[in-house]
Amino acid sequence: MAETTDRTLTAAYGVDELPPWRQAVPMGIQHVLVMFASNVTLPLLVASAIGATTGETTLLVQLAIFVAGVCTLLQTFGVGPVGARLPIVQGTSLGFTVVAIPLAEEYGLAAVFGGGLVAGLVQVLLGTCLRWLKPLFPPLVTGLVVLVIGLSLLPTGLEFAAGGADAPDFGAGQNFALAALVLVLMIALNRYGRGFVSAAAILLAIAVGYLVSVPFGLVEAQPIADAEWVAAPIPLAFGVSFPVAAIVGMAVMAVATTVETIGDIGGVTAAGEGREPTARELSGGVLADGVGTSFAALFSAMPNTSYSQNVGVVGLTGVVSRHVVSIGAVFLVVAGLVPKLGAVISEMPTPVLGGGFLAMAGMVAAAGIKLMTADAMTRRNMLIIAVALGLGIGLLNAPDAVAMAPETLRITLETGIVPAAVAAVLLNAILPHGERAAAPRGADTEERGGATRHTDESPE
Template sequence: MSEPTPTARPSRTINQDPDAMPPLGKAVPLGLQHIMAMFAGNVTPPIIIAGVIGATTGEQIFLIQVALFVAGVSTLVQTMGMGPFGARLPIVQGTSFGFLPVALPLAKAFGLPAVLGASLVAGLLQILLGACLKRIRHWFSPVVTGIVVLLIGITLMPVGLKYAAGGVGSDDFASPTNLGLALFVLTVTITAHQFGRGFLKAASVLVGLVSGYLVAIALGMVDFDLVTDSTWFALPRPFAYGMEFSFTAILGMALIMFVVGLETIGNISAITMGGAGRHAKDKELSGGVMADGLATSFAALFNTLPNTAYAQNVGLVTLTGVVSRHVVTIGGLLLIAMGLFPKLGGLVAAMPHAVLGGAGIVMFGMIASAGVKIIKECELDQRAMLIIAVSLSLGIGLPAVDEIANTMPGQLGLLLKSGLVPAAVAALVLDAILPGKPGRQATQEHTMAANAESAKANP
C-alpha cells in the first residue's frame, strides 16, 4: 500500500505576506477600505467626551481632528515600526471604546485634564507590559488567547447591529430605511467577496461601503454640515486642555489598560492566524503591545482618548486575506491627511451609521471566527472545555445582567460590565491552576517551532 501523498503547502501569495506591497493602484483603495471600516469607531468617542465636557461645535471638530491625526501616526508606528515599538503587521490604531466606561465618569468628576494625565501614565505602564511580554507569554495559551478574540467578536456584534439600525440615539433608529440600507451594504459586500476575483474580492468591504454611501446620498440621508463647518487646513495642537494627575483616575485607567493589552494580544494573534495562517511571533506581540501603549501616551499629549489596535480591521484582514502591512501604512497616511485637512475627515464622517453597520455585521463575525480558529489549536479535552465554558458564561452573561455590576463598588462594577475583563481573568487563572496544563517548556518549544516556520515562509 503506497504512502499517502503529503498535502502540498499552499504557495505564499502577496495577500498573505505582511512585507509584500501590492501595486499602488490596488494598495490605495485597500488602505482606504481600512479607514472607512474604522472611521465611525474612531470619531465617536471624542464626540461623546465632547458632550460630557460641554464642548462647543468648534471644540468638537478639533477633538475629531486630533483623534484622526493621532490614529494615523500611531498606525504608522505599528506598521512600519520604530525600534522595539510596532508589530510590523497590518494593524490600524484608533480611539479605544474600552476606556470610555472609566473615562466618562472621570471626565465628569475631575475634568478632561485628569483623564489625559491618567491616560499618559496608563500608556507608559502598557509599554512596560509589552517589554516584559516575552517572559510571560506562556500565560497566553491558545485557549486563553482564543477566548479573548472570540469574546471581542461577540462583544462587537451588537455594536454592528446598532450601527445597522442607524446608531443609538438616532430619531429613526431601527427604521425600515436604515435596516434596508444596511442589508443592501451587507448583500453587496457578500456578493463582491464570494463572486468577485482578485482586487474586487479583496476590496469587497470598500465596494459595499461606497455603494451604500451613494445610495444614502440619493435617498437624502447624508448631512454635509460637518464638512461645511470644517476648515480646509489646521495643525493639531498638543496640551490644548492641559494635563492633571489624580490617583483615582490613574488607577481606573491602569486597570482598563491591562484588559486593552489582552485585546491587543488577541487582535495580533487573530491577524497572524486568520490572515497569514501562522502563530504570532514574540517580537510581534511585544512590539504591538508596546506600540499600543506609546499610542495611548501620545494621544494624551494631543488631547484625545487612549488608542488601541482596532478589532474591526482585524475582521477585515481575516475576511479579505490581505495581510500586507504597507496597505495599512497607506491607510495611516490617509488618516493623517484627514487630521490635517478636516474637510476630508468630515466627508467620511458624514457617512450614515447604517452603511457602516452593514459592513460591520460580517467583519465582527469574522473576528469571532478567528477566535474559534485559535481555540482549535489546543486539544479540546475536558480541561479546555471547562475553561471555555466558565469564561464564555462570564463574558456573555455579565453584560446581560447589569444589576450584578451595579451592586459592586466603584471600578469593580465598571470592569464587570464589560464582560471581557472577568472572562479574560477567569481564563488566565483557570489555565494556570487547573491540573493537566502542558508544561512551560513544551509551550516555548511550540512557539519557537511556529516562529521558525514563519521565518522560513518569510525569508
C-alpha cells in the same frame, strides 16, 4: 501569493508584501472607513458631556483622527522593540468611555489626558514583561479572548444597522434595508469578485451604500461645507492634570485594553496566516499600544488601542500586508490635517457602517474559534472554554449583575472580555494536562498486567 504555515489558509498578500498601488491605496482606505466612526465616537461623547464649544469639539475629533494615523504607523512600521509590524489599526479606545466621561465632568479634560499619559506608561511596562508572560497565552487562551471580543462587537454591529442608539428612527426599515444592501453587496463582491474587487469588497460596498444614502437625505452637506481645509494639530491644547481618580481609573482600563490587544494580535495572525503570534509580535504590539496612548495624551487625544473590526477585514480579504494598513494610516494623518476630508467620512450614515460591521465582528469571532481549536479539544480544554465563555458572554449580556461593584471594577467586568481572559489564563495554568478520567462507553482501552485502563485523552 504568500502561503502561510496553515495549508488550509493562503494569504492574498503576506505581511511584508505590497500589492500594486492601484490596489493598495483603496484597500488602505477600506481599513479607515471600517474604523472611522468608532475612532471619533469617544471625543464626541466627552465633548457633549462637558458642553464643549463647537470649536473644541472639532479640535478633539481632528486630533483623534491625526493621532490614530500616527499610532497605526508606529504599529505597522515599528521603532526598535515598539510595534508588532503587523496589519493592526490603532484608534480611540471606546473601553475608556465610562472612565473618561466622569473624569471630564468632575476634573476637566486635562485629567482625562493626564490619566491617559499614565495609562500608556502602564501598558509599556506590561509590554516589556510580555515576552516572559507569553506561556500564559497559548492558542486556547488567546483564541478565547478573540472569540469573546468578536461576540462583544456583534451587538454594536446590529445597533449600527438599526441606525445608531441615539437615532430618532432607530430600528426603521430603511436603516436595515441600507445595512442589508451593504452586507449583501460585500458578500457577493468578496466571494464572486476577482482580484482587487474581492479584496476591496468592503470599500466598494460602503461606497455604494454612501452614494445610495445621498438622494434620501441621509448625508448632511452643511458640516462638510463648514469644515476647514487645513488645520495643524496642537499639542497639549487642553493641558494635563493628575488627580488620583484619573490615575487609578485609567491604569485599570489600560490593563483591560492590553488583554484586548493581545487578542487582536492573535486574531490577525490566526485570520491572516493561520498561526500564533510570536513573543516579539505580542510584546511590540502592546508596547505600541502604550507609547501610542501616551503620545495621544500629549496631543489631547483619547487613549488608543488596536481595532478588532479591522482584524475582521484581514480575515475577510486575506490581505495581511502591513503596508496596506500603513497607507490607511497616512490617509488618517492627512484627514487629521485636512478637516474637510474628515468631515466627508464623518457624514457616513450609521446603517452603512452597520452592514459591514456585522461581517467584521463575525470574522473576529471566527478567527478566535480557528485559533482556539489549534489546541486539542480535550475535556480539560472544553472545561476551560465553558467557564471562560460562561463568564465572558454572561457578563456581556447581563452587565447589571455587577452594578453594585465599585465603578472601576465594574467597568472591567461588564464587557466580559477581562473576566473571560482571567478565567482562561488561571484555569490553563492550574488544571493538569493529560489527567486520567473515566472514559465514556466505547473508549479505547489498554491492558496492563490483566487490568483494564480506560483512556479518553492523550497527553497534551
